[in-house]
Amino acid sequence: MPELPEVETTRRGIAPHVEGRRVAGVVLRRPDLRWPIPHEVSELLPGQRIEAVERRAKYLLLHTRAGSALMHLGMSGMLRVLPPDAPLGAHDHVDIELAAEASRPARVLRFTDPRRFGCLLWQPPGETHELLAALGPEPLTDAFDGDLLWHVSRGRSAAVKLFLMDNAVVVGVGNIYASEALFAAGIDPRRAAGRVSRERYARLAAEVKRILGWAIERGGTTLRDFLNPDGAPGYFFRELNVYGRAGEPCKACGTPIRQAVLGQRSTFWCPRCQR
Numbered sequence: 007m008p009e010l011p012e013v014e015t016t017r018r019g020i021a022p023h024v025e026g027r028r029v030a031g032v033v034l035r036r037p038d039l040r041w042p043i044p045h046e047v048s049e050l051l052p053g054q055r056i057e058a059v060e061r062r063a064k065y066l067l068l069h070t071r072a073g074s075a076l077m078h079l080g081m082s083g084m085l086r087v088l089p090p091d092a093p094l095g096a097h098d099h100v101d102i103e104l105a106a107e108a109s110r111p112a113r114v115l116r117f118t119d120p121r122r123f124g125c126l127l128w129q130p131p132g133e134t135h136e137l138l139a140a141l142g143p144e145p146l147t148d149a150f151d152g153d154l155l156w157h158v159s160r161g162r163s164a165a166v167k168l169f170l171m172d173n174a175v176v177v178g179v180g181n182i183y184a185s186e187a188l189f190a191a192g193i194d195p196r197r198a199a200g201r202v203s204r205e206r207y208a209r210l211a212a213e214v215k216r217i218l219g220w221a222i223e224r225g226g227t228t229l230r231d232f233l234n235p236d237g238a239p240g241y242f243f244r245e246l247n248v249y250g251r252a253g254e255p256c257k258a259c260g261t262p263i264r265q266a267v268l269g270q271r272s273t274f275w276c277p278r279c280q281r
Contacts, residue, residue: 008079010145010178011221013064016085018222021059023087023104024068024115028055030105033114039099039122040080046128051075051102063141063177068102073130075102076137077117080124086116100126142176145214150176152208159199159207166202167195168269170210179214181271183221185249187213194280195273196266220245248274 008016032048054070061067066085068075077085090103090112100117104110117126129135143149158175159166169175170184179187188195190213193206202210224245247257252265256276266273 008064008083009180009182010061010064011183011218011224013066013079013178014061014222015225016079017059017061017066020085020087020115023113024056024102025059026055026057027104027110027113028107029053029070030103030112033101033103035099035101039119040078040125041127043100043126044128046073046130047075047126050128056104062138063144063173064180065138067129071131073128076125076127076129076135078125080119081121083117083119083121083124086118087113088116090114092116140174142172142174145176145178145218150211150215152204152211155207155211156202156204159202162199164199165195165268166193166197166199167273169199170214171269171271176214178218181273182246182249183214183217185274186247187217189248189276189280190217192280194277195268195275197281248276250274 029051031052034043034048037043050072051068051070054072056068056070058069059066060069064078066077066079068077079085087104092114095118097120098116098118099122102115102117104113104115106112117124127135127137129138143154155170155175159169162169167184167188170179170187171181185195187210191206191210193202193210248263251263252274253262255261256263256279259276259278261276261278263274264277
C-alpha cells in the first residue's frame with residue numbers, strides 16, 4: 007500500500023497541473039471502487055475550479071468551492087495527468103477532465119486502481135469527512151513531537167511499533183517507515199509503548215520527521231507496483247536499513263536482522279542496535 011511519502015509525492019506531482027484548472031467533466035467507468043462513488047462527484051464537481059490539492063494522512067483532497075473530492079489510492083492505485091486521448095487501460099476507472107485554458111491544454115486526471123481498494127468520495131464545504139475526523143496530527147508538522155508521543159503512550163502496553171502506526175496518535179507512519187524510524191532511534195519495536203522514556207520518544211519523533219522527509223525527496227519507497235505520477239518508481243527502498251532485510255547483516259553492527267509479526271504486519275529490527 008502506498009505510504010505517506012508516496013501519497014505526498016503524488017500530490018506534489020499532480021498539483022502544478024490541476025490547481026487553478028476548471029473541471030470540464032467527470033467520467034466514471036464504474037459506479038464504485040472500495041465504496042460507491044457518491045453522486046456529488048459527477049454532479050457537483052464539473053464546472054468547478056480546483057483551488058488546491060491537499061494531503062491529509064494518506065488521503066488526497068481536490069478542493070473546490072462546491073466541496074472536495076476525497077481520494078485514497080488503496081493498495082496499488084495511481085493518479086496521472088494525461089492528454090485526453092491517452093489510451094485507456096483495463097483499470098482506468100475515473101477521469102476528471104480539465105478544460106483547456108490560455109496556455110494550458112486540456113488534460114485528464116486519471117485514477118487507475120487495479121485492485122479497487124482505493125476510494126473516490128465527497129466532502130461538503132466546511133465539513134470534515136468521517137474518514138478524516140479522528141486522525142492524529144501530521145508527522146511533519148510542529149504538532150507532532152516526542153512530548154506528544156510520551157504523553158499519549160502513558161499506560162499503553164501495546165508494542166511501540168503498533169503505537170507509532172496508530173493513526174489516532176500520528177498519521178501516515180506506515181509499516182516501512184515505522185520500522186526504519188525505530189531502528190534509527192535504537193528502540194526495539196516490541197517494547198511496550200508505555201515503557202519508552204521521554205528522551206527516547208524525542209529521538210524517535212525526530213527520526214520519523216527525518217526519514218519521512220528524506221523518503222519524500224527520494225520519491226517514496228516502491229516495493230511492489232506503486233509508481234509516481236510521472237511513471238517513475240521511488241528509490242528510498244535502496245536505503246532501507248532493516249525493512250525486508252531479515253537474515254542480512256545490520257549495516258551498523260553486522261548482527262543478522264530479525265523478523266517477527268506484530269499486529270499482522272512483518273516487523274524487522276536489529277537485536278543489538280535496538281533495545
